[in-house]
Amino acid sequence: MKIVRKALDISFKLVEKNKFLSKFKPVLTALDGALFGTDELNTVPHITDYLDIKRYMSFVIIALLPAVAAAVYFWGLRVILVILVSYIAGGVVEVAFAVARKKEIHEGFLVTGLIFPLLLPPSIPLWVVALGVMFGVFFGKEVFGGTGKNIFNPAIVGRIFLTICFPLIMTVGWPKPYIGGLGGFSKFGVDAITAATPLNAFRSENVLASFSDLLFGFSGGCIGEVFRLGIILGGIFLIITRIVNWRIPFSYLASVAIFSLIGNNLAPLKFAPPSFQLLTGGLLFGAMFMATDPVTSPFTKEGKWVGGILLGLLTVLIRALSGYVEGVMFSILLMNAFAPLIDHVVLAVKYKEPKKVTGKLKPTT
Amino acid sequence: MKKKQYTFKGGYRFRRIEGCPRDMLTTQDIPNEVLIPLKQGFGMGVVSLVKEGDIVVAGQIIGRDDSNVSSPVHASVSGVVKEIKLSNYLGHETQIVRISTRKDKADDCKKVKGFTSDWAKLKNEEIESILYLAGVTSLDKSGIPTKFKSSIITPKDVRSIIVPAIGFDVYNLSQELLLGEKRVLDYIEGLRILHAFMPQANIYLALSKTDMQINEKLSEAVSQYGFINIISLEPKYPQGYDEMLVATVLGEKFPFGYYAANLGVIVLNAQTILSVYEAVVKGKPLIERTIAICGPGFNDTPHLKVRIGTPIADILKSYLRTDVSSRIVLENTLVGDKLTDLSLPVTKATSKIIALPENNKREFFSFLRLGVKRDAYSNTFASSVFPFCDKTLDTNIHGELRPCISCNYCEEVCPVQIIPHLLGKYVKNNIIDDSLVRFKIFNCIGCGLCSYVCPSKIPLLELIKEGEKKLAMEGIERSSSILPHFKLKGLKEYKGITTKL
Ligand code: SF4
Ligand code: SF4
Secondary structure, eight states: OHHHHHHHHHHHHHHHHOTTGGGGHHHHHHHHHHHHOOOOBOOSSSOOOSOOHHHHHHHHHHHHHHHHHHHHHHHOTHHHHHHHHHHHHHHHHHHHHHHHHTOOOOTHHHHHHHHHHHTSOTTOOHHHHHHHHHHHHHHHTGGGTSTTTOSSOHHHHHHHHHHHHOHHHHHSOOBOOOOSTTGGGGOSSOOSOBOOOHHHHHHHHOOOOOHHHHHHTOSOOOTTTSOHHHHHHHHHHHHHTTSSOTHHHHHHHHHHHHHHHHHHHHOTTTSOOHHHHHHSTTHHHIIIIITTOTTTSOOSHHHHHHHHHHHHHHHHHHHHHSSOSOOHHHHHHHHHHHHHHHHHHHHHHHTOSTTOOOOOBOOOO | OOOEEEOBSSOBOOOSBTTOOOSOEEEOOOOSEEEEESSOSSSOOOEEOOOTTOEEOTTOEEEEOTTSSOOOEEOSSSEEEEEEEEEEETTEEEEEEEEEEOGGGTTOOOOOTTOOSOGGGSOHHHHHHHHHHTTGGGOTTTOOOOTTSOSSSOGGGOOEEEEEOSOOSSSOOOHHHHSTTTHHHHHHHHHHHHHHHOTTOEEEEEEESSOHHHHHHHHHHHTTOTTEEEEEEOOOBTTTSHHHHIIIIIOOOOOTTSOGGGGTEEEOOHHHHHHHHIIIIIOOOSOEEEEEEESTTBSOOOEEEEETTOBHHHHHHHHBOSSSOEEEEESOTTTOEEEOOTTOBOOTTOOEEEEEEOOOOOOTTGGGOOOTTOOOSSSOSGGGTOTTSOBOOOSBOOSOOOOOOOOOHHHHHOTTOOOHHHHHHHHHTTOOSHHHHHTTGGGOOOOOHHHHHOTTOOOHHHHHHHHHHHHHHTTOOHHHHHGGGOOOSOHHHHTTOOOOO
16 A cells, blocks of 8 residues: 555656656546545535545446346356457547546546446447447547536447447347356357347247346347346345435336336237336346436436436337337437436426425324 | 424434434533623623623623623623633624633522522513523524513514424434433423413424433423423434424424524524523523533543533543544534634533544545445445444545536435535536526525535535525525515514524
């Protein structure tokens, strides 16, 4: 620990002296902050909570770990490489902007860099990963002014960009996951055998995959979305720790269930039944980890309900009626775009007359 | 009588924080010298009746002003007036009388005229006069109204009296200790005395729904008095604010920024009720108080019985830890006044002295710690899994300043249902206009919880206060958004009063 401290102090001195190196001070400050915390004191209030953004973001990463581990098992060790490429390529953009703006590096990228590769097909070429994450971070976040100011979830921006520019890579050739024994832990690349994803299978032949296959991830899909049990656990973990607000995942999933039930009764060949819809595609992953991104979803409580229901409706409709089999990404992107409007309307209604006095009563017995 | 239970949205309950005051009462020695500010508790400063060199007796009135809203101030020890000087007490200019103690007369105390244990025979006017002369009438946020201008309203205006017998703060005076032994009976007598001269007022006794022992004792004892309503509340911060008590107990809107007394409601704490009893039945003027020593910055955290005017440094001497430097805060752990001049005295309004260690040490991998002793609103530390460990507090900011991520914690804890991060963003971007008023910036009661929970460490409370100031500079005043909607009493008297001290 002392050695690290010394090394940092020396590098700070170096950076201070050298003109060119001094541009990279944000990198050093970020490292310093991550390792040693802060020595700043409060003014008023005199005390603050121990939770900081670093820990906040770390918890999202912890919640993603089951999905990541399962991804390596299903798709081979190459997944690790994909994640690394995403972190490095996205990190370069992040650092470049921090250096140019002379601002600190923000922790939000740690989550984006991990979520993004999990949204991609397992056989994705590495250069596509790099391109997608750079596009996402650049156009999804930095052009808006960085973390906290972005309107769209950067991971989704990158993903949609790839879907539109490289439709073939993104939609064709879903390998079968490795199952049994060491699985992908002993292999590098993905399996050569391909098979239709459950959603595709429903679209073309109207077959429903078995629930256990879906729950445990024994079917094709994107890297991180198939091990749904782990995603559900991760999501519940986030909700219990209060990192994620329960309103959006709950209203999203509930409205998918309700809308698909209605659709399934009207047109059973187009709309899959609710239980199948809930457990296929990227719905759970999207609902737990992406629609809940606090920056890009509506911030008012009522807005969260509205946003969740909107998401559910859009997802069911896109899945059933559009040219795409999966609608989660587009729905979330649209919800992101509408979030400011939703909040605006909610605020306008809630704070209509200036003097509606607050502090409502709630007798509990 | 049936107990009703009320709560409000938001707020936060601090559980098991290190340094809670112990159930033990020690009497602090009478100091060699006391400093008596002539403005104490509720009301304006009073005029000194003594001059340098005068000999005074404990309990003697040394300052009084019948023409302004105020209550008399007493000498708390017997001795000689050394000096009367205009000084600064936590931002207020006030005359401070310095009295050096004569140890041989330590136990002397002048009684208040007219007290009797058979108080039922007293006329209202006599009770009011005893309370006024004993100085009890300036206690708590808006004082006790009497016909002597001790509050901004008169006894006739009082509709409700709320008497919380629980603590709602991070640290609380132990009610068991205050009301233990025989004190419950005295407490009830105190309530009856208040009822005697304010018969039209409903008394609401607020009890905690967790503190069973004292609850039972009290509810049993008051059950025979029909004018006392029992209400049970959740012991979460900031329920103890007058604003929240009026809203939850009475279900009324509060004129934020004004006093509960403006509505005809007074809030009186247990210690005040006991002082009422002692003044009327025992003739005891208000010259001492029980205060709690709390916080991780102290070696020991007892309750102390101290003479008013005792310099705080005298108290700290024997309890403050020497291995860490601490920040001394009065009354409220979150937003209380920070004491920089330790020679300032304890006043009638002091009830807690809190020491928070100033932690400016950096910690290796601070954000990855397990955190058994760390308190947080979110359940991200081991402390939520092991709730039986005492948690610690210090003044470190515990993280770096980051942009708001709209996590909504601040909105969830805000007791008055405003959206702090929204207001914060407006103020930060310097958008100072009517929309701030529309989003109810003036409803903020300054509890500081929003800043406490923010993971991005944004100083929301400071931003909101800054916004209010800037609004005032643009001519948008609080009063214009409050006054048209309330029928407030005592507005004329309200001007110029500050409750600090
Ligand atoms: S608690 Fe802080 S980060 Fe969260 S919404 Fe409020 S201001 Fe923003
Ligand atoms: S906005 Fe005001 S009332 Fe609300 S939590 Fe913050 S300080 Fe307390």
